Amino acid sequence: MNILVIGNGFDLAHKLPTKYTDFLEFCKLFTECYREKGKDSLDKIRNDTGNSMKRFLYTWFVDYCEEGQGKEEKSVKLIEEFNNSIKDNFWINYFLQCDMHGDENWIDFESEISQIIRSIDTDMNSPESQHYTLEDKIKSIGNEFVNKYCEKWSPEGTYKGLRDKLLADLNRLIRAFEIYLTKYVENIESKSFSLDIREIILKKNRISIDDTYVLSFNYTNTYQKLYGGKIQENTEKYIDYIHGKADINSTIENNNMVLGIDEYLSDDRKNKDMDFIAFKKFYQRIYKQTGCKYKNWIDRIRRDYFEHLSKFENVPYMKQGYMSNSIQRMINEHAISALKNEECPKHNLYIFGHSLDVTDGDILRDLILNDNVYTTIYYHNKDVMGQQITNLVKVIGQDELIRRTGGSTKTIEFKQQQDIILIE
Numbered sequence: 001m002n003i004l005v006i007g008n009g010f011d012l013a014h015k016l017p018t019k020y021t022d023f024l025e026f027c028k029l030f031t032e033c034y035r036e037k038g039k040d041s042l043d044k045i046r047n048d049t050g051n052s053m054k055r056f057l058y059t060w061f062v063d064y065c066e067e068g069q070g071k072e073e074k075s076v077k078l079i080e081e082f083n084n085s086i087k088d089n090f091w092i093n094y095f096l097q098c099d100m101h102g103d104e105n106w107i108d109f110e111s112e113i114s115q116i117i118r119s120i121d122t123d124m125n126s127p128e129s130q131h132y133t134l135e136d137k138i139k140s141i142g143n144e145f146v147n148k149y150c151e152k153w154s155p156e157g158t159y160k161g162l163r164d165k166l167l168a169d170l171n172r173l174i175r176a177f178e179i180y181l182t183k184y185v186e187n188i189e190s191k192s193f194s195l196d197i198r199e200i201i202l203k204k205n206r207i208s209i210d211d212t213y214v215l216s217f218n219y220t221n222t223y224q225k226l227y228g229g230k231i232q233e234n235t236e237k238y239i240d241y242i243h244g245k246a247d248i249n250s251t252i253e254n255n256n257m258v259l260g261i262d263e264y265l266s267d268d269r270k271n272k273d274m275d276f277i278a279f280k281k282f283y284q285r286i287y288k289q290t291g292c293k294y295k296n297w298i299d300r301i302r303r304d305y306f307e308h309l310s311k312f313e314n315v316p317y318m319k320q321g322y323m324s325n326s327i328q329r330m331i332n333e334h335a336i337s338a339l340k341n342e343e344c345p346k347h348n349l350y351i352f353g354h355s356l357d358v359t360d361g362d363i364l365r366d367l368i369l370n371d372n373v374y375t376t377i378y379y380h381n382k383d384v385m386g387q388q389i390t391n392l393v394k395v396i397g398q399d400e401l402i403r404r405t406g407g408s409t410k411t412i413e414f415k416q417q418q419d420i421i422l423i424e
Helices: 008-013 020-036 039-046 052-065 073-086 090-097 109-125 144-153 159-187 195-207 222-227 229-238 281-287 293-313 316-320 326-341 358-368 382-396 398-404
Strands: 002-006 212-216 239-241 347-352 373-379 412-416
Touching: 002 195, 008 222, 008 347, 020 052, 020 073, 020 090, 020 159, 052 073, 052 159, 073 159, 090 109, 090 144, 090 159, 109 144, 109 159, 144 159, 195 222, 195 347, 212 229, 212 293, 281 358, 293 358, 358 373, 358 382, 373 382, 382 398, 382 412
Parallel strands: 002 212, 002 347, 212 239, 347 373, 373 412
Antiparallel strands: none
């Protein structure tokens, strides 16, 4: 079996604007257009249609402004839904005031959400102060932005009220992001092509098309569009959208996109303190029923390994130790030698465009920590590779990483991505 794991770096490699900062820029431009609701705003972006995002917004708002003149009603409704999703949204307002990181101007929504939730949890459960329940009125908020928000939104509010408002705004954010991806990003024609992905697919196809599986941490259908091939015919079998898939026809209520945080509580708290469980990825995956098809793939991998090991169990010499009958002992030794020369069925894991962040650690561990799985991790440049190594230490531990990247126990290698090529 061959499994290709793709993260957001996959979409970025294909020149698609799927960074969170791209989405925030879209929100800012959208708000400018919506605030004017007409000619002035359209004239402003009409003069700058070299920007593809502005060009899209211009076309979209022409539909909106000419409602009732035969324009697409669905597009008009989406504008209203998008506006309602981002208007006075705590998370969008918070992200917009955050410092962008480094030269690449990026922000990690999940990390920022985690910091906010953990700070509120600390305010409620700090060992230096009284412990508060969700039903208590807010007494202390350490995060300055949240504190100002509470003063404006509900000066006499409870921790439960704050928690529920943040969760509702997170769901509104997710739906807005879904509209952005399906209405804008997925309609961009990518002319980029990865030689690495092509080689992986060809290598897979030499085995069997039925042994090609994709575990996508993305919400978009980029892989299907560019490399899908026969997978297009049976997406349900071959692709696992572990964090959900963007769908223009979804609603806030039935959207299945996962955008959450890693478990941050200690072992003695995580199974009993449920106040903020709805923000966690594992909970969202279960609640939104994204599916865990990859678990079936792992079951097969482990079954192959244990079936191989069980062959040794069937040799009497292995079970009974030393045998006085030299002829029988010689026969058994030949059988054992033959088994040792028979390789365990190998499976290939390819990771492309994923940072190996600990927030997905439970899934990565399940895939990587199998002795009959050979993992190839693609990196964009040495800085990215360094970060991937650092993250992988957090996921599987330093000793395990050392063991698996060298010598006879090597099952992990890092490989630099080939340049993306442009196709007409």
